[in-house]
Structures are given as C-alpha cells and as structure tokens.
C-alpha cells in the first residue's frame with residue numbers, strides 16, 4: 001500500500017478557482033472534501049497497486065489589518081480554512097498578510113496607491129514540510145503537489161532524490177512550463193501532470209440547500225432561512241442580512257470610539273508593535289450591553305474593538321463581565337482616531 005500525502009498551495013488554488021469556474025461555465029466551487037480522494041484515484045490509475053491518503057496539507061494566507069469594509073470576505077475565508085480543518089481533517093498552515101488598513105481589492109484602493117500586499121512564508125512552509133516529511137521513514141511514498149508556481153521546482157527535485165515519487169496537480173492556464181514538459185527534462189515528477197481542468201465534474205461541490213435558524217439576537221422576522229452556507233461545528237449560524245447588519249454595526253461602533261482616557265497609543269518602553277495575527281492579552285474595559293460590542297485594553301495599553309461575532313465559540317457575550325481578562329488575535333492595528341480590532345477573543349487563564 002503506497003502512502004500518499006497532499007501538499008496544496010492554497011493561495012494559488014484560491015486564485016485559480018475563478019478560471020476553473022469559467023471553464024466549467026457556471027458558478028463552480030471545488031468540493032474540498034472529495035479532492036484528496038479524486039486525486040488519489042488518478043495517481044493509483046497511473047502508479048498501479050493500491051494507495052491510501054494519509055494526510056492533506058494546505059498552506060495559505062489571510063488578510064489582517066485590512067479596511068473594515070472587507071470584514072465579511074476575510075471572515076468567510078477564515079471560516080473556510082476552519083471548515084477544511086474540522087470537517088475534512090486537513091492540516092492547515094496559514095499566514096497573515098498585512099494590508100496596513102487598506103481594501104483587499106486593488107480596484108477599491110485609492111488610485112496611485114503603490115501598496116502591494118506581500119504574502120509571507122507560504123511557499124517556504126509548503127516546501128519545508130514536503131522535504132522534511134520526505135526525510136522521515138514511512139511517512140509518505142508519493143507526494144501530490146497541488147501547485148502552479150515555478151518556485152517549487154527545487155523541492156520537487158530534492159524529494160525525488162530522497163526516493164519519493166511526485167505527482168503534480170495543476171490548472172492548465174496557471175501552470176509553470178517546467179511542470180507541463182511531457183519529457184520532464186527538469187525531473188520534477190513521476191507521472192504525467194494531473195489537470196484539475198479535466199476533473200471538474202468529479203470535483204464540483206453540489207450545494208445542499210437547507211433550512212437553518214438564524215441565531216442573531218437582532219434577527220428580524222422568521223428565523224428559519226434557506227441557505228447553502230454550512231456553519232462549522234459548534235458555531236452559530238447567522239443569515240446573510242444579519243451578517244450585513246453586523247458589518248454596518250461594526251463600522252458605526254468604530255466611529256463612536258473616543259478612547260478610554262488611557263494613554264491609548266503609547267506603547268510601553270521597548271514594546272514592539274504587534275503584528276497582525278499575533279495573540280495578545282488584555283482586559284475588557286467597556287461593554288455596550290444590548291448592542292453586542294465592547295472594547296479591550298491590551299497589556300501594551302492599545303485598545304481593540306470586538307463584536308460578539310468575534311468571540312471564540314466557547315465564550316458568550318452575556319458571560320463577559322467588565323474587567324475580565326481575555327486573549328485575542330489582532331485583526332487590525334489601532335490608528336490615531338480608531339481602536340484596533342480583535343478576533344477570536346477567548347477567556348484568558350493565567351499560567
């Protein structure tokens with residue numbers, strides 16, 4: 001039995017899905033639950049014998065420190081990664097991209113803004129993991145690399161030198177020439193490239209619409225709504241109009257922020273500014289009961305806004321007393337006039 005491990009460049013895959021959808025001719029989405037098995041079948045047909053998928057590793061990035069108007073799309077992508085982790089047992093490694101307060105899409109940014117979002121660590125994390133695991137005995141026999149980028153050429157070569165077999169899965173319109181060479185002069189693969197383009201019918205996510213109850217306390221009308229959204233285990237479901245309403249509330253709440261009187265924007269001597277994605281600790285110093293938001297003063301004296309939808313699944317807004325110690329992930333840095341924003345707020349237990 002040959003052991004297969006998948007290594008997916010999630011950022012690349014995410015970016016190529018629109019092209020795949022176009023090729024498919026409708027609102028195509030990949031069924032990530034089926035992807036590992038469909039690819040393993042392809043490899044088995046080429047390699048012979050029997051194969052088994054031992055793990056699927058996905059490497060990707062997410063926006064941090066972005067303009068709050070893009071909140072919903074960022075949260076949806078993070079939910080998507082969580083879903084892969086929890087429902088399909090993917091190993092997920094994701095890295096924040098600092099947008100420095102800007103909109104995600106270039107078209108939404110000021111004209112002439114030279115800002116370029118810089119992705120960090122993703123390619124190196126994939127390559128390191130694929131190579132390291134190849135040096136360990138019995139971990140995998142065949143790596144399926146779901147990639148398009150030329151940069152991965154050296155790692156594919158090295159993994160093969162270590163005696164592992166490599167299958168490349170890519171998309172015709174976004175694949176480096178070296179991976180498509182039928183004579184494989186670069187010596188990067190053991191099988192012909194597997195094209196996702198040819199597997200679309202097997203990979204299409206078939207939506208099951210279902211009736212779910214919106215759990216927002218602000219929901220208007222019948223709580224049961226039809227949706228094809230799949231809430232994660234233990235997470236509350238909020239309908240589209242409530243989500244839209246939350247975003248409006250968050251923007252308005254930010255405008256109300258006046259600071260607590262604490263020296264909000266001076267860090268203690270020598271304290272480094274937190275990177276987006278970093279976890280910090282602090283106390284909840286203000287709560288707007290009934291409006292579902294509050295503010296945290298972090299240990300570096302900076303202040304961060306949170307909405308009840310930013311709490312971790314095991315913490316309810318009603319159960320937070322003022323003064324409670326929490327830890328949280330920095331979603332957005334504070335600026336001169338605005339509090340920062342927190343996500344994934346948890347009760348903090350002192351060590």
Ligand SMILES: [Zn+2]
Nearest residue numbers: 214219239242
């Ligand atoms: Zn609702």
